[in-house]
Amino acid sequence: CETCAVGHVADGMPATVCTACTNAGACSGKADSVTDDGSRGACVCACQAGFAGQACELCAAGHVADAEPPSVCPACTNEAHCSGNAASVTDDGTRTGCVCDCRAGFTGDACERCEANHAATGADPVTACTECTKDNFCNGNAVAVAFNSTTGQCQCVCAAGFAGADCGACLSGYVADADPPTACVPCTNASNCSGKAAAVTDDGTRGGCRCTCLDGYEGGDCGVCSAGYVAGGDGSCAPCTNAEHCNGHAAAVDDDGQRTACVCRCQSGWTGAACAECADGYVADEAGLCVGCTDEAYCSGGGVATGTAAGGCACGCHASLEGDRCERCVAGYARPSATSATCAACTVAAYCGGHAEAASYTPAAEGGAAVCECKGCSSGFVGERCDACAAGYVGDASPPSTCTECTIDGHCAGGHAVSVSDDGARGACACECEGGWDPATGCGACSAGFIANGTDSCLACSMEGHCSGHATQVTSDAARQECVCTCGELWAGATCSECAAGHVFRAEWPLLCKACSMEGDCNGNADSVTDDGSRNECVCTCKAGFEGGSCDRCRAGYFVSSTGAGGVALACTQCTSADHCSGNAAAVTSDAARGLCECTCRTGWAGARCDVWTLGASASGANFSGTGFPALGSRPVYNLLSPDGTRHVVVGSDGKAYLYDATDASAAPVLIDGAYGEGSFSADGELLALQPYLFDASVFGGSPPYSPLLDMGGGGFAEFSPDDAEL
Numbered sequence: 001c002e003t004c005a006v007g008h009v010a011d012g013m014p015a016t017v018c019t020a021c022t023n024a025g026a027c028s029g030k031a032d033s034v035t036d037d038g039s040r041g042a043c044v045c046a047c048q049a050g051f052a053g054q055a056c057e058l059c060a061a062g063h064v065a066d067a068e069p070p071s072v073c074p075a076c077t078n079e080a081h082c083s084g085n086a087a088s089v090t091d092d093g094t095r096t097g098c099v100c101d102c103r104a105g106f107t108g109d110a111c112e113r114c115e116a117n118h119a120a121t122g123a124d125p126v127t128a129c130t131e132c133t134k135d136n137f138c139n140g141n142a143v144a145v146a147f148n149s150t151t152g153q154c155q156c157v158c159a160a161g162f163a164g165a166d167c168g169a170c171l172s173g174y175v176a177d178a179d180p181p182t183a184c185v186p187c188t189n190a191s192n193c194s195g196k197a198a199a200v201t202d203d204g205t206r207g208g209c210r211c212t213c214l215d216g217y218e219g220g221d222c223g224v225c226s227a228g229y230v231a232g233g234d235g236s237c238a239p240c241t242n243a244e245h246c247n248g249h250a251a252a253v254d255d256d257g258q259r260t261a262c263v264c265r266c267q268s269g270w271t272g273a274a275c276a277e278c279a280d281g282y283v284a285d286e287a288g289l290c291v292g293c294t295d296e297a298y299c300s301g302g303g304v305a306t307g308t309a310a311g312g313c314a315c316g317c318h319a320s321l322e323g324d325r326c327e328r329c330v331a332g333y334a335r336p337s338a339t340s341a342t343c344a345a346c347t348v349a350a351y352c353g354g355h356a357e358a359a360s361y362t363p364a365a366e367g368g369a370a371v372c373e374c375k376g377c378s379s380g381f382v383g384e385r386c387d388a389c390a391a392g393y394v395g396d397a398s399p400p401s402t403c404t405e406c407t408i409d410g411h412c413a414g415g416h417a418v419s420v421s422d423d424g425a426r427g428a429c430a431c432e433c434e435g436g437w438d439p440a441t442g443c444g445a446c447s448a449g450f451i452a453n454g455t456d457s458c459l460a461c462s463m464e465g466h467c468s469g470h471a472t473q474v475t476s477d478a479a480r481q482e483c484v485c486t487c488g489e490l491w492a493g494a495t496c497s498e499c500a501a502g503h504v505f506r507a508e509w510p511l512l513c514k515a516c517s518m519e520g521d522c523n524g525n526a527d528s529v530t531d532d533g534s535r536n537e538c539v540c541t542c543k544a545g546f547e548g549g550s551c552d553r554c555r556a557g558y559f560v561s562s563t564g565a566g567g568v569a570l571a572c573t574q575c576t577s578a579d580h581c582s583g584n585a586a587a588v589t590s591d592a593a594r595g596l597c598e599c600t601c602r603t604g605w606a607g608a609r610c611d612v613w614t615l616g617a618s619a620s621g622a623n624f625s626g627t628g629f630p631a632l633g634s635r636p637v638y639n640l641l642s643p644d645g646t647r648h649v650v651v652g653s654d655g656k657a658y659l660y661d662a663t664d665a666s667a668a669p670v671l672i673d674g675a676y677g678e679g680s681f682s683a684d685g686e687l688l689a690l691q692p693y694l695f696d697a698s699v700f701g702g703s704p705p706y707s708p709l710l711d712m713g714g715g716g717f718a719e720f721s722p723d724d725a726e727l
Helices: 518-522
Strands: 008-010 018-020 031-036 043-047 086-091 098-102 118-120 129-131 142-148 153-158 174-176 184-186 197-202 209-213 229-231 237-239 250-255 262-266 282-284 290-292 303-308 312-317 356-362 371-377 393-395 403-405 417-422 429-433 450-452 458-460 471-476 483-487 503-505 513-515 526-531 538-542 558-563 569-574 585-590 597-601 636-641 647-652 657-661 670-672 679-681 687-690 693-696
Touching: 518 526, 518 538, 636 679, 647 687
Parallel strands: none
Antiparallel strands: 008 018, 031 043, 086 098, 118 129, 142 153, 174 184, 197 209, 229 237, 250 262, 282 290, 303 312, 356 371, 393 403, 417 429, 450 458, 471 483, 503 513, 526 538, 558 569, 585 597, 636 647, 647 657, 657 670, 679 687, 687 693
């Protein structure tokens, strides 16, 4: 026994004490196993993962300590300490912290952010940092790319024609070759619109160019002439015009549909591709215009035209006309007017209508026309040919054969004219009458707005004199015997002296007629209001519950629930058995003052609200105690009637509850033992909740005692909801 056993160490040689190697004693409690070193001189620890040192008192390389000495040594890992963004990770040499060797593009103690000129392209936390290059961020379409240290993002400076934060689109006015584009081509007039556009841009999707063509051009590239234009040899489009292509003789001009030639639609009288020739039946006149070979067109309406376009046209003139085109009068004749187609003999009878002293003829001068002049028109006639009536005369026709002088005696025989003249057109005489007389009747009847005043004067209708000053308009009837008034809105009657329907007369009012109103005359309590027929009083049709001439009080069976100034009723509430007589009244009305409801109770009920049940004396002479409830030995404090009116529950001040048969006053009551609170029947009458119990009320009337369905506990008031769904 001179050496220590395995797993022990000696204090010397020879050993006097052998100490066991233990995890706690030799390995800081951090070993998976412990033994001696073979020579029994020292303990050897097999440290747990993460620990190192002879006594496992240190953290292993790549681990960090939580304290000194450490209790745990967690491993330095990429995910835990380097945000998953390290190429490698180890400890700092002192085992107090981890050191991350970040992957390219990452920086920070925990590789938690992107380094300069790199932008985060992953989630949060950052999982990817991409270098700011044209290919990475700008689709290869930038002239430069910069890093914004404030936002941490890459910013593209797009090449010409490109747009978007990533230069992934084309600018307006450019078209893309792909999506995203590798080239953005500008839209130009020359390359996309045949040089014929007023404006050019893209189509909105950057897929093509859109041309706004100049006048005369159309098509997607403005390469086609528009309708009404023809193409020239140089590719230009010229408009088809009447002046240039049809000699000004076309009614319309258009292209040929192929845009190669203009097509003329000639005016009447012209023909040929360019409307340069006279059509059949027409001939060219001295001015070179095509004139129809007709009596009117060629012979001035003064002869008969014969001939063709090829052979010419000739006129056979009527009597009194001569010349190649019947353009002048024969000697001794003259045209009555510049537009006359015929000539008249220069005589008093033929030229002056027989209304002149003489007719003087002057032959035509070179290039002129012969002139015939009437000398000394007859009395009443005027004009160059004495063919009109003078002022103050009227003719029998146009031109007149006679002109008659307008006179008061002859044309204004009503006896009330002050003067007479013609009507300006020389068709009728016009009388100027004394005041009130009608010129249309020769001053023999009164004008509109006047009535006959005896036989010798006309009286003007006036609003004051004939309409009581209450009309908006006044005139006379057709017979001129009565004035007709159009009354104002407040007034009625032939002379507007009566109030209109719905109005009443009030001498104290400024306008005398006052409109009946529901607010002013019926206190706002009427369904409608009108007058009484004699226009003396307003008549109100009161709303339900109201009565009185002005609907100012409640009717019988209603009581005043709200009043206004002067005690006027503003609201009337109907008295009902349910609301005011506990549902136990045979009849209900209001008192004379309409302040309260008065109940006439059904048999068995009493009290102002029919809320006291009186059964009367029982056949057995039971004790009533002055309460009306036999066998109840104390003052009743609560009573409850079943919905069908057959059962009555009464609770006295002593806490005892009795069930009565409400249909039989002689029936003995049944004690509901133990019940003492207030409660209610369910709406269907099947259950009774009377604290502290819930009873099956359907068995009431059978043999007592009545056992409760449920002890609800406590005290107080129990009530069913209206639909019996809750208690």
